[in-house]
Amino acid sequence: MKRISIVLVTLIAMITLTQLGIAQEPPRVVEIAAKRFEFTPKQITLERGKPVTIRLTSSDRAHGLLVKELGIDLDADSGSPSEITITPEVAGTYPAICDHYCGSGHGNMKMTIVVE
């Protein structure tokens, strides 16, 4: 009887740990590289309802990445990346812009985030 109890407890512990492991699986990380006056890639696709980490890097100077509707407002400088984890809830196509003025081509520095 004691042996059965030990086996049961061990099994329950294993199942719980496995579930915890799934729950703690880190969100997908999407890297976006910024430089004057473009983002790479120009478009990313996110899954609705799935957490995702957006990571912004810059290879030259301060840039921003802003999508108000998705709660994304990042700033990165050369050597100082930044990131945010979001869970997009509404499918759609969202324009993203650099909102840190970076020179006379700044107005054309944009990309698209698709949530589906």
Add this chain to the structure above:
Amino acid sequence: MKKPRCQLHTAGGIIMTSQFDRRAFLRVSAMSLGAGALLQFSPLAGTASGSALSRMFRRQNGEGLSAFSIVQLSDTHVGFQGPPDPLGTKAFERAVDVINALDPQPDLILFTGDLTHDSEDAAEHAKRFAMFRSISDRLRVKKRMHVPGEHDAALDGGVLFRENFGETHYSFDHRGVHFVALDNVSRGKPIVGAEQIAWLQRDLARFPKTAPIVVFTHRPLFDLKPEWEWFTADGSAVMNVLAPYEAVTVLYGHIHRPDHHVTGTTQHHAARSLIFAFPDPSSAEKKPLPFNATRPFQNLGIRTIRSQAPAAHAVPLAINDVELTVREIAGTEGIQQMLKGATSL
């Protein structure tokens, strides 16, 4: 008692209708110059709050309430040349002539940013500031106040702007109106910042809620179109500070087109640019409107808004839109001659 109504009209019809509280003692009418707007302030004499305010301003500044007008100029982008508009500083220079011909002259001129077009070369940018000053110095009106746009101050944090015009945010009183210059560009981001907002709160604390306040800044303080960067990230925090005040007017530029908007009791007015126009924010793309060589100042014309009956503030304002023409600016020599003579750096 039913509140009087005031309407702003354009050539295309009524664009804004708002209710004015009788406690608001200022009448603001505007003559938009493409170049900007001529605003006429007419204190509503005889109201209790108007008299009290007049006494307060006279006590504090030696100057009570009286009628006057101002001109707002915006987005001259001195140094920008090429498509979509090859005119360089011609529209700015024309605006100077138009303003110099006004009779009576306005008391004061407000420049709401992007005075210059930026350059990575600091010496070149300094040259553009000097060019801006050489043109604006031709104005007969000597009281001229400035706020920076992102093209003036975002790349160097406002260093060149300060060298030329002093601080990027400040306030002053003029004939019973409190003017506040707000900087929402020099941090690189469209932001005013907690420090400046705390300063604004302290600055306004001495005024009663009925005091007339004019805020001038570069970007809109509300979300006009964030995906075009037509917003200020902490604009709502600024508006929260302004919200208790009943007679606030915000003048801004940045969007290169006239726009009128009301939040609470605050009126927001955008001036046109003097370099090129942007499309309506309902458009799919933020693409400058193309230059029309046969009508070089199209969208940069003159718009007048005058009170038809200054003594009765329930009367609608009369608006007259006038576009500048080639003949006005180049006589018989035409557009080609004008382009040849465009001011270059």
